[in-house]
Amino acid sequence: MFLFxxxxxFLRLSPSGHPSRDTPSPIDPDTIQVPVRYEPDPADxxxxxxxxQEIFDPRKRKFSAEELKPxxxxxxxxxxxxxxxxxxxxYWARRRKNNIAAKRSRDARRLKENQIAIRAGFLExxxxxxxxxxxxxxxxxxxxxxxxAKYEARHGPL
Amino acid sequence: MAQGSDNNDTSYTxxxxxxxxxxxxxxxxxxxxxxxxxxxxQKSRMRQTQKxxxxHLESESLExxxxxxxxxxxxxTEEAKYLSTVLSNHEPLCTGLSxxxxxxxxxxxxxxxxxxxxxxHYPL
Numbered sequence: 001m002f003l004f005x006x007x008x009x010f011l012r013l014s015p016s017g018h019p020s021r022d023t024p025s026p027i028d029p030d031t032i033q034v035p036v037r038y039e040p041d042p043a044d045x046x047x048x049x050x051x052x053q054e055i056f057d058p059r060k061r062k063f064s065a066e067e068l069k070p071x072x073x074x075x076x077x078x079x080x081x082x083x084x085x086x087x088x089x090x091y092w093a094r095r096r097k098n099n100i101a102a103k104r105s106r107d108a109r110r111l112k113e114n115q116i117a118i119r120a121g122f123l124e125x126x127x128x129x130x131x132x133x134x135x136x137x138x139x140x141x142x143x144x145x146x147x148x149a150k151y152e153a154r155h156g157p158l
Numbered sequence: 159m160a161q162g163s164d165n166n167d168t169s170y171t172x173x174x175x176x177x178x179x180x181x182x183x184x185x186x187x188x189x190x191x192x193x194x195x196x197x198x199x200q201k202s203r204m205r206q207t208q209k210x211x212x213x214h215l216e217s218e219s220l221e222x223x224x225x226x227x228x229x230x231x232x233x234x235t236e237e238a239k240y241l242s243t244v245l246s247n248h249e250p251l252c253t254g255l256s257x258x259x260x261x262x263x264x265x266x267x268x269x270x271x272x273x274x275x276x277x278x279h280y281p282l
Contacts, residue, residue: 029228123220130227
């Protein structure tokens, strides 16, 4: 890490080759900070993408708290029996319209659930990588501060 | 809209009975099957809803954890930046360098600081 190599140079000791990290240090925590390898099942991806649009990308698509609310309990209308003679063209036209709408609604819901599932899988991996990053950073900072403390004990504060 | 025909509203299914005399046992069987299927469908819908709700809860918790971890990473890297600034500012003024100072690093932890700090990188 850059901090440690500065510390070593500073104390004029031979640097050991530390691999410098590629990730930039952004101010904005939302910029992608840790490289994560995530390969969802292509079948799952297909089920989560609309053919007319871009393939679903779990890295970019966040689901807001609003979208993640528990399923609203839609009150279903009671089935009213309708005698055959009342089932005119208008009736069937309306039935057909409703059936199409219902199918559209089911498909949309299924798609959304699949997307949420893939995003959740991705987040698990990303969180594991982030946790590792935090552990590494803490370890490194701890070492440096320890050395600095020893220096300061001898030579007073910087 | 009236509440749940999901519940015990089976009145719709009681359509006019067939004309023949053997009708009733068939009817009974039909009714029984319809009822079984109704219950199975209800169970299935319930399971689907519960699965979705649980997924949503987990999702929300993962997003929160993710945000908190990113915040922590930001905090730690900024602290590291700060320390390196302090060091670079101090370097031109430093008076503490002597042979004894190398003991700081090599003393009790001989060789330890030559270890690689390897930060695992997952290819994208």
